Amino acid sequence: MTVSLSAWDWTAMLLHFMTLSLLSVGGAITTAPDMHRYLVREHPWLSDAQFSSGLALAQAAPGPNVLFVGLLGWNVGLNHGGFGMALLGLGVTLGGMLIPSSLLMFLTARWGHRNRDLRAVRAFKQGMSPIVVGLMVATAWLLTSAHTDPLRDWPLWTLTIIAALLVWRTRIHLLWLLAAGAVLGALGWV
Numbered sequence: 001m002t003v004s005l006s007a008w009d010w011t012a013m014l015l016h017f018m019t020l021s022l023l024s025v026g027g028a029i030t031t032a033p034d035m036h037r038y039l040v041r042e043h044p045w046l047s048d049a050q051f052s053s054g055l056a057l058a059q060a061a062p063g064p065n066v067l068f069v070g071l072l073g074w075n076v077g078l079n080h081g082g083f084g085m086a087l088l089g090l091g092v093t094l095g096g097m098l099i100p101s102s103l104l105m106f107l108t109a110r111w112g113h114r115n116r117d118l119r120a121v122r123a124f125k126q127g128m129s130p131i132v133v134g135l136m137v138a139t140a141w142l143l144t145s146a147h148t149d150p151l152r153d154w155p156l157w158t159l160t161i162i163a164a165l166l167v168w169r170t171r172i173h174l175l176w177l178l179a180a181g182a183v184l185g186a187l188g189w190v
Contacts, residue, residue, distance in 0.1 A: 003045045003079045010092055017069070017096030022104060028066040030135030033142045035072060038170060045076045052146050070094035109153055140164060155190045
């Protein structure tokens with residue numbers, strides 16, 4: 001896949017990822033649906049397969065899950081023109097995602113720590129919980145709905161629902177669920 005990006009396109013992508021950074025309550029993964037809309041549908045800089053495989057690869061790799069953002073930018077850069085552009089894409093997307101939210105969190109954490117006994121601070125923390133849950137559900141839906149044939153892909157849908165229920169109702173560590181999914185995938189069951 002070959003795409004052409006102008007300097008304005010790179011700037012617009014940086015601004016878009018900076019905006020997403022400020023919306024990424026619960027982590028960068030919660031903004032994956034909008035990244036998909038922007039990079040695949042609105043600006044076809046990535047194919048649907050590139051987006052899904054980049055997200056899956058970065059999530060399976062050890063380390064922070066925000067790395068999928070850099071991988072998406074890397075793939076946009078590769079589609080545009082090789083290694084140098086891949087580094088630019090990585091820097092634009094990952095820098096855009098990390099800098100605003102990191103700065104905001106640093107300043108907010110300092111303020112929140114100083115004012116932790118205020119009723120408004122406690123209410124804000126409690127009010128953000130449903131938003132984070134909703135964004136995580138949207139991301140799970142995006143990843144699961146990539147498999148469009150429910151009759152053929154029923155094991156994947158079932159595994160997704162069971163994993164969501166286990167996360168919601170138990171204290172099982174997510175790494176155990178990831179390991180169970182990997183074993184089921186290796187056995188060819190999903």
